[in-house]
Amino acid sequence: MNPRVEAIAGSLIREVAALKRPTSIDLGLGEPTLQPNRRHLDAAMAYALEYGLRYTPNAGETELRAAIASHYGYPGMDRTENVCVTVGSQEAMYVAIKALLDAERDELLVVEPAFPSYVKMAALEGVAVRRVEMRQDEDFAFDAERIVAAVGERTRAVVICSPCNPTARVLSRAAASHLASALRARAGDPVWLIHDEIYREQTYVADAGYLAAEYPWTIVTNSLSKSNALTGLRLGWVLGPAEFVAQAVKVHAWATSCADTFAQRVALHVFQTPGALSEHAAWYEGRRADVLGDLRESGLRFIAPEGAFYACVRLPEGVGSTDAAYALVERFDVVAIPGIAFGEGMEGWLRLSWVGTPESVRTGILRIAEYARQSTPFGRS
Amino acid sequence: MNPRVEAIAGSLIREVAALKRPTSIDLGLGEPTLQPNRRHLDAAMAYALEYGLRYTPNAGETELRAAIASHYGYPGMDRTENVCVTVGSQEAMYVAIKALLDAERDELLVVEPAFPSYVKMAALEGVAVRRVEMRQDEDFAFDAERIVAAVGERTRAVVICSPCNPTARVLSRAAASHLASALRARAGDPVWLIHDEIYREQTYVADAGYLAAEYPWTIVTNSLSKSNALTGLRLGWVLGPAEFVAQAVKVHAWATSCADTFAQRVALHVFQTPGALSEHAAWYEGRRADVLGDLRESGLRFIAPEGAFYACVRLPEGVGSTDAAYALVERFDVVAIPGIAFGEGMEGWLRLSWVGTPESVRTGILRIAEYARQSTPFGRS
Numbered sequence: 001m002n003p004r005v006e007a008i009a010g011s012l013i014r015e016v017a018a019l020k021r022p023t024s025i026d027l028g029l030g031e032p033t034l035q036p037n038r039r040h041l042d043a044a045m046a047y048a049l050e051y052g053l054r055y056t057p058n059a060g061e062t063e064l065r066a067a068i069a070s071h072y073g074y075p076g077m078d079r080t081e082n083v084c085v086t087v088g089s090q091e092a093m094y095v096a097i098k099a100l101l102d103a104e105r106d107e108l109l110v111v112e113p114a115f116p117s118y119v120k121m122a123a124l125e126g127v128a129v130r131r132v133e134m135r136q137d138e139d140f141a142f143d144a145e146r147i148v149a150a151v152g153e154r155t156r157a158v159v160i161c162s163p164c165n166p167t168a169r170v171l172s173r174a175a176a177s178h179l180a181s182a183l184r185a186r187a188g189d190p191v192w193l194i195h196d197e198i199y200r201e202q203t204y205v206a207d208a209g210y211l212a213a214e215y216p217w218t219i220v221t222n223s224l225s226k227s228n229a230l231t232g233l234r235l236g237w238v239l240g241p242a243e244f245v246a247q248a249v250k251v252h253a254w255a256t257s258c259a260d261t262f263a264q265r266v267a268l269h270v271f272q273t274p275g276a277l278s279e280h281a282a283w284y285e286g287r288r289a290d291v292l293g294d295l296r297e298s299g300l301r302f303i304a305p306e307g308a309f310y311a312c313v314r315l316p317e318g319v320g321s322t323d324a325a326y327a328l329v330e331r332f333d334v335v336a337i338p339g340i341a342f343g344e345g346m347e348g349w350l351r352l353s354w355v356g357t358p359e360s361v362r363t364g365i366l367r368i369a370e371y372a373r374q375s376t377p378f379g380r381s
Numbered sequence: 382m383n384p385r386v387e388a389i390a391g392s393l394i395r396e397v398a399a400l401k402r403p404t405s406i407d408l409g410l411g412e413p414t415l416q417p418n419r420r421h422l423d424a425a426m427a428y429a430l431e432y433g434l435r436y437t438p439n440a441g442e443t444e445l446r447a448a449i450a451s452h453y454g455y456p457g458m459d460r461t462e463n464v465c466v467t468v469g470s471q472e473a474m475y476v477a478i479k480a481l482l483d484a485e486r487d488e489l490l491v492v493e494p495a496f497p498s499y500v501k502m503a504a505l506e507g508v509a510v511r512r513v514e515m516r517q518d519e520d521f522a523f524d525a526e527r528i529v530a531a532v533g534e535r536t537r538a539v540v541i542c543s544p545c546n547p548t549a550r551v552l553s554r555a556a557a558s559h560l561a562s563a564l565r566a567r568a569g570d571p572v573w574l575i576h577d578e579i580y581r582e583q584t585y586v587a588d589a590g591y592l593a594a595e596y597p598w599t600i601v602t603n604s605l606s607k608s609n610a611l612t613g614l615r616l617g618w619v620l621g622p623a624e625f626v627a628q629a630v631k632v633h634a635w636a637t638s639c640a641d642t643f644a645q646r647v648a649l650h651v652f653q654t655p656g657a658l659s660e661h662a663a664w665y666e667g668r669r670a671d672v673l674g675d676l677r678e679s680g681l682r683f684i685a686p687e688g689a690f691y692a693c694v695r696l697p698e699g700v701g702s703t704d705a706a707y708a709l710v711e712r713f714d715v716v717a718i719p720g721i722a723f724g725e726g727m728e729g730w731l732r733l734s735w736v737g738t739p740e741s742v743r744t745g746i747l748r749i750a751e752y753a754r755q756s757t758p759f760g761r762s
Contacts, residue, residue: 002483005628008635035433045426052416053613087468087615090638098505102383120635124479232434232642234468247386254389254501257471260641261613 008123011116012322012341019329025364027352028335030165032229032309034280034355039273040228044265053261058253059245060085060237061264067271068237074212074220081242084249085259085267089198089236091252092221094121096194096238097157099247100219101127106156111147112343113140115165130155133345139303140167140312140346144178151183157192157219160211163199163307166342166351170306176209183215190217199308201227201277202284208307212239219244224267226309227277235263284309287361291354294362298369311352312339313368316376321347324371332367389504392497393703393722400710406745408733409716411546413610413690415661415736420654421609425646434642439634440626441466441618442645448652449618455593455601462623465630466640466648470579470617472633473602475502477575477619478538480628481600482508487537492528493724494521496546496577511536514726520684521548521693521727525559532564538573538600541592544580544688547723547732551687557590564596571598580689582608582658583665589688593620600625605648607690608658616644665690668742672735675743679750692733693720694749697757702728705752713748 017028059065065083072078086092097118101108103126110118112133122129132150134140147158162171183191195211197220212218223236236259238248252258270276288305295302301314315324321338328334328350337353339346350368354361398409440446446464453459467473478499482489484507491499493514503510513531515521523543532539543552564572576592578601593599604617617640619629633639651657669686676683682695696705702719709715709731718734720727731749735742 001625001628002480004483005480005631008631011634031436036429038430041426041429045422048417048422049419053611055412055612087472087637087641091468091636094636099383099386102385117635124632124635230434231436232639234637234639234641244382247382250386250389251505253392254498254505255472255475255636256468256615258613258615260468260615260644262643263641 004124004126008120013116013337016325016337017335019326020335021333023333024329025334025360025367026356027354027361027364028337029353029355031231032226032280032355034229034283036229037276037279040266040269040276043269044262047265048262056258056261056264058258059083059249060259061268064264064268064271067268069239071271071277072212072220072239074210074239076216076241077212077239082239082245084238084245084252085264086236086238086252087256087259088225088234089196089221089223090117091256092223092236092238093117093194093196095248095251095255096219096221097121097127098125098251099244100157100192101125103127105154107152107154109150109152109155109158111142111158111160113164113166113339113346114159114161114342116341118159128154131343133343134167136345136349140164140169142169142171142175144175144182147179148182151186151191155191156189157194159194159196161196161198162208163203165199165308166310166337166339166346167303167312168305168308168310169303170203170205171209173207173209176211176214180211180214193218195220197222198226201281202309203307204285204288205306216241224270227280228270229280230266233263233266235259235267287354287358290358291361294365298365300365300369300372309353309355311354312346312349313352315348315350316372319348319375321350324350324375328368328371332371334364334367336368385505385507389501394497394718397706397718398716400707401716402710402714404714405710406715406741406748407737408735408742408745409718410734410736412612413607413661413736415610415664417610418657418660421647421650421657424650425643428646429643437639437642437645439639440464440630441640442649445645445649445652448649450620452652452658453593453601453620455591455620457597457622458593458620463620463626465619465626465633466645467617467619467633468637468640469606469615470577470602470604471498472637473604473617473619474498474575474577476629476632476636477600477602478502478508479506479632480625481538481573482506484508486535488533488535490531490533490536490539492523492539492541494545494547494720494727495540495542495723497722499540509535512724514724515548517726517730521545521550523550523552523556525556525563528560529563532567532572536572537570538575540575540577542577542579543589544584546580546689547691547718547720547727548684548693549686549689549691550684551584551586552590554588554590557592557595561592561595574599576601578603579607582662583690584688585666585669586687597622605651608661609651610661611647614644614647616640616648668735668739671739672742675746679746681746681750681753690734690736692735693727693730694733696729696731697753700729700756702731705731705756709749709752713752715745715748717749
């Protein structure tokens, strides 16, 4: 067997999620609980019944590629040749890392806290990883200065997820612009930015920054998974300069051939229906307001979500996040993801997802607060 | 960019296919022209409307994995843990190559003529490739002796497609058994066999050999693409020993997360409907009889298809297959794939697909025969 594959450890997130009991309050979920809009599925079904489900071109249906490119309209990446349709944003990121980085030469810089898949993909490819942690005393705000300072001699790409899973922080326009100008000012080959925009339609602040709007060597990954409650559809895309996309399509072609034709028709219907990409946005706005109320009431230290559907809460000093996650399931029947799953810098925190029912989320948060009270040195006495 | 990706050349098959005009007779197609059975799609749609489309476990729905494993019932691989559901058989093969082979140590032996994707995937992974060509004077019959003799010091896996794209030959039971016993007799670590069974439901001979039935270190890749005219659904699977599948699931999880939930429900309906996997088999039997008649009438030297939906025909001595493919489009308005696309050993041949209408296939074959007559030294004079 390939030792690089054998060396990849299991996922702590899945390990904790597997503890869930039928009675558990699940704040561990990484996917929407809404039902998808059936009109998009109906359109794909009508297509399939009329035309069957044949291969599309490797890079995806031309009409869909064009619709995606023009929807975002990023400078220099607003045409068909700037898009490759992929198997969810997971394959979009995989293809980006694989097309960009040479394991013998290059290094990937991961802005943490971060979802673990970037590091796992790099490990699978044998690509060295450098990490730069946002500071918990700044509530993990994106710090452009700090990111630029971490770019090393061998760093050829930086991956940033904003809105962020797990911190729910959003890169500001000022930070995006600062990052772009600092990287432009560097000598030598350009450093690529990979912006994981998967939570883009769950953005609750006005000044969100988009790296592709600021910097030409940006690659954007996204999908319908979170915006339209279609995680299981596996339909994503990677956007970038045409010379990058030409290489990305090769990786995609030989790894998976093309994305599912049914899924591509769903996506085409979404992109051709005005407002459809953000049809769930109002629901998330409302749920965010609820959860902010719950968090304030709880007395926990928390980071107010600027995006995504998570909220991070601080554990009492000295309480390990994995221990806390296990204790919460055993003693309080609540599933929450330990911060350590997202990088060393998030040890001592929990990531809560608030896509469940308002009652269950509120109850879960209050139980975590109770656990925290019992676990503080004072509470324990 | 990653130089390994940049070095991968475009596809000759796609280059030739792109020459097609609206009037062309297309004998280049690599996918069924039948419509899929809508009952499978309806079942998936009913599921999606009731439950939405959420992530499945990385390895696929447990029920589907179990159904696939038990359908084939290969010794030692008839349980849930022997299956990983993938994005078509393309990802199944990619995952197999990646999980098995260490680029620094191992080599992949490809039995040619072969579809070019195995070599491309190995190139993408930096894995060295050795090739063993079946002999054209034996009509490219699978020769177990010859394959075993080509296994080198570093060879850790052998990939065989049977029924074969492009030759339409089928590995016999005797050849499979011979191959298995010769590999068992070798000293040292076992050499893996990867059997691409994608054309399994298009088998027209009684004594087809299945490597997984003969040899425990076998990995099988397959999909619904060819059996059920669902190429665009991107639903495949890799079957193998549990310790292999555990590693394969990691590659799959980090490259694509999981297969499409809609597609998995289609597959579940297929596997739960007796006979559904072979519901198109009779159509192919009938079309094969037609094409055998056409080929006999044409006077061309051809290989009678034992499986798949191709037939290979010999060009006159000295005529290059790429030149012939271009000339056929230009002068006879027929698309056919040059043999050289499948390995040096198939230079001088064309691969014809016979999934079009009976009239178009017959006309295409007769035009190729006319081209051949005009291109022989005698015909030219």
